[in-house]
């Protein structure tokens with residue numbers, strides 16, 4: 001069995017990871033770290049796991065990590081995660097980090113958008129961006145995997161093939177994303193207040209959301225030139241799910257071109273579902289799963305291509321994508337522990 005530990009296990013993504021690892025045929029979870037719940041049974045914090053997870057939370061530091069740990073997941077907030085992850089890497093542990101601390105390849109871009117110093121920019125060269133559909137070979141060898149952000153996952157998966165094949169231009173890409181409230185995490189307070197969120201929809205951080213440089217970094221690498229996007233996130237009153245609607249020029253392309261492109265890149269991928277004509281993604285159809293659904297329309301009247309994607313932010317947007325990365329790192333079936341169908345309704 002592969003021995004896994006989780007630091008920051010009591011957050012929303014940590015708890016989803018605990019649930020997924022419990023179902024995984026090849027994994028034994030050997031520690032669940034928490035600063036605030038030391039000595040408390042995990043299932044007393046997350047009642048859905050009663051009778052399934054029997055572990056008690058421990059406060060772990062680099063010296064108390066069991067030496068036979070094969071993989072450590074860090075589900076800590078960005079800015080904080082790097083200070084915990086760097087000593088683990090130094091000691092030779094393989095780590096999958098959920099935060100943004102190792103996603104950006106240039107320290108100065110990280111420092112600008114996250115308004116904090118990067119503690120070791122040399123690790124940014126070694127970290128592998130954990131989008132398994134795109135970086136399988138590097139993830140397999142990686143010591144440190146930077147699990148992508150939730151919005152970036154929903155945006156990169158549909159756009160990367162189109163830019164790589166020059167089917168679309170590298171400018172005038174307008175992205176509207178809608179996210180459920182769990183995207184803000186369990187410890188965020190103001191945004192989680194019921195009466196602030198219920199029966200409300202709002203846009204936020206237009207043109208200045210911290211996921212912008214992450215999205216542009218990966219799109220630019222695929223395009224081979226600098227890509228600019230306009231990204232508008234919205235908070236909507238659902239627990240989980242992200243729907244991204246991406247509008248760009250459709251000049252000179254047909255439905256067949258896009259279908260052929262997606263088939264070439266994703267035809268054999270287990271977790272990307274390209275929807276047939278007449279169907280569009282919806283968050284409920286991916287809820288509780290590692291799927292990313294992608295659909296599109298060419299609107300000849302306006303000359304635009306509209307691509308829509310849907311993921312579960314806590315799964316393909318974080319925890320199940322991390323399990324997919326772990327499967328790749330340990331040479332397991334990519335789908336191991338991830339075969340459950342989405343739940344509906």
Ligand SMILES: NC(=O)C1=CN([C@@H]2O[C@H](COP(=O)(O)OP(=O)(O)OC[C@H]3O[C@@H](n4cnc5c(N)ncnc54)[C@H](OP(=O)(O)O)[C@@H]3O)[C@@H](O)[C@H]2O)C=CC1
Pocket residue numbers: 008009010011012013014033034035036037075076077078080081098099100148149150182183184185186187188313314317318
């Ligand atoms: N929520 C989502 O949809 C997604 C989240 N992510 C990323 O995953 C990571 C975890 O997110 P999420 O699970 O939502 O976050 P939560 O806020 O739900 O949980 C974070 C956990 O980190 C622990 N922690 C340790 N030190 C601190 C600290 N100084 N401040 C706050 N928490 C601390 C807390 O547990 P304790 O006090 O018990 O130690 C807390 O439960 C973040 O980096 C996030 O950006 C990525 C993609 C999607």
Ligand SMILES: CC(=O)N[C@@H](CCC(=O)OP(=O)(O)O)C(=O)O
Pocket residue numbers: 098099100148149150151179180181182183184191233235
């Ligand atoms: C609803 C909400 O607040 N969502 C968060 C993004 C989700 C997230 O966790 O960001 P990472 O993927 O980078 O970790 C936000 O907009 O900042």
